[in-house]
Amino acid sequence: MLAYELAAYGPPLSHQLGEVAEPQVAAGQVLIAVEAIGLNFPDALMVQGKYQKRPQTPFVAGRDCAGTVTAIGAGVTAFKPGDKVVAQVFSGAFAEKVAAPVDRVFLRPDGVSARDAAGAVTVFNTAFVAVAIRAEVKAGDRVIVTGAAGGVGAAAVQLAVNLGADVVGIVSSEAKAELVRRAGARAIVIAERDPDLLKQAFKTQVRQAWGDDRGGNVAIDTVGGATFDAALRALGFAGKLVVVGFASGDIPAAKANYLLYNNLTVMGAPLDIHFDEALERIRAGTSYWLDLLSQDKVQANVSTILPFDQLMQGLQDILDRKVTGKIVVTVGAAA
Ligand SMILES: NC(=O)c1ccc[n+]([C@@H]2O[C@H](COP(=O)([O-])OP(=O)(O)OC[C@H]3O[C@@H](n4cnc5c(N)ncnc54)[C@H](OP(=O)(O)O)[C@@H]3O)[C@@H](O)[C@H]2O)c1
Incomplete structure (x- = not known):
């Protein structure tokens, strides 16, 4: 499959799309055929080695994706092949296929496209933590x-x-x-x-x-x-x-x-730690805003759609402060 596997940390445009082996779906995971990838500021930090956590290279970067479940690992009951989902993983989303832990996978409500869901998942989860969980607005x-x-x-x-x-x-x-x-x-x-x-x-x-x-x-x-x-x-x-x-x-x-x-x-x-320490609250938050998105009460504000081979240019544009709204990259049949 095609993916951005980082051989070494460096500026976005130093990374190339290439062939890598498909991930194996392990127990407690689902395999997702990716249709859309959302780009985030933390992705731009991660590929440079400036994020607070630095996985050992080589690894496939990327946190937000949406698509369709194609296989499930042992013990998975909440999802089945064919389900339309969105996922927020720690790494691995800049790829045609992603093996994602079920805690970080969410069913997409009817009417929420892969593009909007992929563009929304990290930013709305983070905003939910800040606005609803921490500030209790x-x-x-x-x-x-x-x-x-x-x-x-x-x-x-x-x-x-x-x-x-x-x-x-x-x-x-x-x-x-x-x-x-x-x-x-x-x-x-x-x-x-x-x-x-x-x-x-x-x-x-x-x-x-x-x-x-x-x-x-x-x-x-x-x-x-x-x-x-x-x-x-x-x-x-x-x-x-x-x-x-x-x-x-x-x-x-x-x-x-x-x-x-x-x-x-x-x-x-901090968003990521909520998946470890307050899973029910963050999953309830994701359901809350996905529901708002499906009712058109909030917008994903996807302003730019890029093909897969332009993904790193999108990260550079985020660093250059050129972006208003969200950049989404389309993959596979969706491209
Ligand atoms: N707490 C968490 O778990 C968590 C999760 C996700 C993201 N984050 C962090 O939250 C921040 C925002 O992320 P985001 O995805 O919303 O990023 P973004 O879409 O790129 O938005 C950042 C905004 O910051 C403003 N900004 C002001 N000074 C800037 C500068 N010198 N360089 C770049 N932007 C500047 C820009 O607006 P103007 O140009 O209008 O000023 C820009 O719209 C990042 O630091 C990211 O790492 C934290």
Whole structure:
């Protein structure tokens, strides 16, 4: 079969599509014939060896895929050949066939295409962890989302809106703002490039958006660096800042005096560990947003479809900050 097997870590365009042996389906796994692959920022980190976990090379990279089950391993009762599924694996998704552990495989509801499901699975699962499990967003909460036109950001805006929250999104340009408006945000703040200006202007603009001085209840931060500082300052009394990622490449430090001053909480929202430590909650979350997707209440925002041999260019485009919405790669008969 064709796959991106990494011989060594390196920039996206250093990796090539090639022939590898098909994976064997083990006990507790299903074999999926892949139709669509979703690309994510963490994939771009992984292929460079910059992700927090570094599998031994050679290995096939890739985390999100959707397709059809073609075989099941011993002990599998929840799936059968022919089932239409989406999977979020740790590695192996950049391939025509994937052997996926059943804990990480989900049936696709009628009406949810392989492309939308593959484009949505990591970003909506991450947003669910951040918005619903960690911040426990509820109706009426004021929620700030940074990197709001990115994959996780746009999913977080939509989930928060569906939970009845009042959302302000931060993006880098007017060109990216439209997607966030469509996602249901009340207001958009275009981020200042200068870090000091960003901190001051964001606090003021967020307060203007809500029309009073109370600030936000929750900030979901996918960007880090100066944006993290700005989001922290835009929170009101007892606000919660949820750390999702560092798309800026800058891991910030929270000043403890600031947390004390305004009674704030900073918390992490790691997705993968929820499959080990809180499987039922994350699987319930996946069912929740797949249902919203099937009812058209949230959108996967797939903006670009690439052929399999262009996959690494897609990862480079993510790193170059050229992407609004999600890139999906089509494979096999779907291509
Ligand atoms: N916690 C978890 O388990 C988990 C899971 C998935 C992803 N993540 C992390 O979450 C972050 C966002 O992931 P994603 O898939 O949403 O990425 P994405 O689709 O590429 O979106 C990232 C957004 O960050 C903004 N950004 C601001 N400064 C940037 C910079 N210097 N370089 C690149 N982007 C910048 C960009 O928006 P503007 O250009 O509008 O500013 C972009 O839309 C990443 O750090 C990723 O590793 C964490």
